[in-house]
Amino acid sequence: MSRKEENRTITKDGQLLLEKAHRDGVVTAWDRHEAQQPHCGYCEMGLSCRICVMGPCRIDPFKEGPQVGVCGADADIIVARNLGRMIAAGAASHSDHGRDLVEVLENVALGKGEGYGIKDEAKLKKVAAEYGISAEGKDVRMIAGELAHAMQEDYGTRKKALTLISRAPEKRRDIWKKLGIVPRGIDRETSEMMHRTHMGVDNDWVSILLHAMRNALSDGWGGSLIASEVSDILFGTPQPKPTSANVGVLKEDQVNIIVHGHNPVVSEMVLLAAGSDALLDLAVEKGAKGINVAGVCCTGNELLMRHGVPMAGNHLTTELVLATGAVEMMIVDYQCIMPSLGTVASCYHTKMISTSDKAKFPGMEHREFYPDNAREMAQTLVKEAVENYGRRGEIYLPVAPVDAVGGFSVEAILGALGGTPGPLLDAIKAGKIRGAAGVVGCNNPKIKQDYGHVTLIRRLIENDILVVDTGCAAVATAKAGLKTAEAARFAGPGLQEICGALKIPPVLHMGSCVDNVRILVLASALADALGTDISDLPIAGAAPEWYSEKAAAIGTYFVASGVYTVLGPMPPITGSMNVVKLLTQGLNDVVGATFAVEPDPEKAAVLIRRHIEVKREKLGLSSVKV
Ligand code: SF4
Ligand code: MSK
Numbered sequence: 336m337s338r339k340e341e342n343r344t345i346t347k348d349g350q351l352l353l354e355k356a357h358r359d360g361v362v363t364a365w366d367r368h369e370a371q372q373p374h375c376g377y378c379e380m381g382l383s384c385r386i387c388v389m390g391p392c393r394i395d396p397f398k399e400g401p402q403v404g405v406c407g408a409d410a411d412i413i414v415a416r417n418l419g420r421m422i423a424a425g426a427a428s429h430s431d432h433g434r435d436l437v438e439v440l441e442n443v444a445l446g447k448g449e450g451y452g453i454k455d456e457a458k459l460k461k462v463a464a465e466y467g468i469s470a471e472g473k474d475v476r477m478i479a480g481e482l483a484h485a486m487q488e489d490y491g492t493r494k495k496a497l498t499l500i501s502r503a504p505e506k507r508r509d510i511w512k513k514l515g516i517v518p519r520g521i522d523r524e525t526s527e528m529m530h531r532t533h534m535g536v537d538n539d540w541v542s543i544l545l546h547a548m549r550n551a552l553s554d555g556w557g558g559s560l561i562a563s564e565v566s567d568i569l570f571g572t573p574q575p576k577p578t579s580a581n582v583g584v585l586k587e588d589q590v591n592i593i594v595h596g597h598n599p600v601v602s603e604m605v606l607l608a609a610g611s612d613a614l615l616d617l618a619v620e621k622g623a624k625g626i627n628v629a630g631v632c633c634t635g636n637e638l639l640m641r642h643g644v645p646m647a648g649n650h651l652t653t654e655l656v657l658a659t660g661a662v663e664m665m666i667v668d669y670q671c672i673m674p675s676l677g678t679v680a681s682c683y684h685t686k687m688i689s690t691s692d693k694a695k696f697p698g699m700e701h702r703e704f705y706p707d708n709a710r711e712m713a714q715t716l717v718k719e720a721v722e723n724y725g726r727r728g729e730i731y732l733p734v735a736p737v738d739a740v741g742g743f744s745v746e747a748i749l750g751a752l753g754g755t756p757g758p759l760l761d762a763i764k765a766g767k768i769r770g771a772a773g774v775v776g777c778n779n780p781k782i783k784q785d786y787g788h789v790t791l792i793r794r795l796i797e798n799d800i801l802v803v804d805t806g807c808a809a810v811a812t813a814k815a816g817l818k819t820a821e822a823a824r825f826a827g828p829g830l831q832e833i834c835g836a837l838k839i840p841p842v843l844h845m846g847s848c849v850d851n852v853r854i855l856v857l858a859s860a861l862a863d864a865l866g867t868d869i870s871d872l873p874i875a876g877a878a879p880e881w882y883s884e885k886a887a888a889i890g891t892y893f894v895a896s897g898v899y900t901v902l903g904p905m906p907p908i909t910g911s912m913n914v915v916k917l918l919t920q921g922l923n924d925v926v927g928a929t930f931a932v933e934p935d936p937e938k939a940a941v942l943i944r945r946h947i948e949v950k951r952e953k954l955g956l957s958s959v960k961v
Pocket of ligand 1: 384385386387388389390391392403404405406407408413534
């Protein structure tokens with residue numbers, strides 16, 4: 336093993352596959368990251384502006400060159416506008432994903448979309464009631480239709496406030512009202528951010544950042560929440576299920592299909608097709624023992640949460656998994672799918688398939704999915720994957736999979752607690768659990784793969800902080816063996832006792848990127864039970880290896896909802912000390928929470944522990960000095 340591989344990822348499968356990829360002449364994200372060095376300093380600081388064609392403009396951070404762009408925008412305005420647009424892109428991505436699910440719900444209501452249906456009727460009725468839709472005298476399809484319509488209205492501009500913000504504690508909603516940042520329409524807030532940041536519109540950097548929070552809230556309490564809830568309604572609300580993780584989940588003697596992206600609409604149909612007798616018979620005929628569907632990234636997380644489908648890896652594993660030579664087909668939907676994948680796959684026999692009209696890629700065959708053709712299309716693709724099995728060359732599966740448990744929806748967590756957050760609050764009050772942290776987000780070649788997630792989370796659980804995680808962070812801890820009940824041995828004595836009593840892991844998998852809203856809903860339930868606000872709770876958020884615009888939106892809706900959030904990689908804001916100070920200090924007086932930036936996970940753990948102890952003290956609970 337060369338030093339280089341060890342410096343790129345802490346995972347054994349990653350290190351060995353990186354070596355293999357290099358032997359095969361495959362260029363990976365790490366190589367391309369190296370080739371990009373040094374990154375542009377202006378861009379890293381958020382000081383370059385390409386908004387209009389009088390520019391592009393740059394602000395000289397050393398104060399020797401221009402301090403304003405052609406239009407007169409200074410560093411504060413340029414940094415705030417850039418950050419605002421980043422958050423808008425993230426909010427748009429999650430929310431558009433939510434819209435696609437609402438359209439499937441609408442199709443189900445109309446009796447279309449063969450293969451789709453309502454799996455969680457109780458949740459359908461519960462969410463419908465939140466939208467003021469009565470279930471009385473109506474059949475399931477009628478309720479689904481009315482709910483789909485009401486949700487579509489949340490996307491538009493007809494309301495003064497999004498429906499589901501009613502789930503936030505009253506004190507929190509009052510803060511938003513006072514600040515004028517109650518999210519009104521999901522699409523409206525993103526559209527308004529693009530408007531505000533056009534040249535010559537909002538040139539008050541504070542006002543831009545306030546709207547950035549409203550925009551992010553339209554994601555967290557709007558688009559993402561709708562995505563998560565409708566996924567549960569259509570495909571079932573997750574309950575704890577055993578699963579496994581790392582590239583060892585691929586099977587030497589089976590047809591392997593990897594699903595990648597975020598939206599479960601395609602992958603649910605692929606899974607259904609892979610279980611069909613006719614296709615299993617065909618697989619046997621072709622010499623395979625079965626058909627193995629495994630995931631990467633958040634489409635993988637969606638299937639893992641609901642079906643226990645194994646997880647081959649997270650963001651930086653998406654190229655490496657192809658280097659196993661064992662993937663017959665990779666089927667992608669959208670988000671976090673590197674455009675390099677088609678090139679990597681061309682070194683092997685893997686067939687690459689794109690499925691969404693809004694996400695096409697070089698080197699992939701495009702086979703569009705609609706609710707109406709999804710079932711049939713999935714069968715066609717699985718058949719093609721089976722037929723591709725015979726084209727396999729040498730395969731390399733150098734590790735055994737690691738056991739894990741996934742599926743901790745809010746309903747599942749409250750279920751494990753006996754139906755109420757009471758026992759969890761009692762454990763927090765007694766100091767057995769000091770508090771809780773939500774660790775989320777991606778991989779980023781700027782940080783050794785999984786090092787940020789795993790180190791931070793180990794330190795937190797060692798110190799009796801219960802961790803819930805999502806996205807690629809959740810895959811990192813699954814690979815590291817922290818997601819089994821036995822992993823409680825890595826926790827401090829108090830957390831160990833609680834995990835033992837409830838038979839749960841110390842790190843609970845809460846789902847995909849849109850499922851970060853499950854963390855908000857859980858935090859609201861805890862705050863309501865205590866009669867307080869989210870910002871008073873001994874909780875924190877972290878995104879130790881984030882890379883994406885979506886993560887910027889998530890971090891912002893966490894903070895705007897009152898959750899102190901520690902980022903690993905620095906966002907492009909250091910060109911404006913005013914913006915940095917507002918986000919890391921000033922917001923405390925505004926929304927009761929701030930961002931912190933700390934790339935070293937050991938130090939990030941100290942920040943979170945300190946924050947949790949301060950909150951405990953303020954609640955009159957026992958506290959220790961960190
Ligand atoms: Fe330059 Fe202003 Fe145009 Fe940005 S908006 S490119 S700072 S002129
Ligand atoms: S997939 S947004 S790399 S978590 Fe949700 Fe992972 Fe981040 Fe994509």
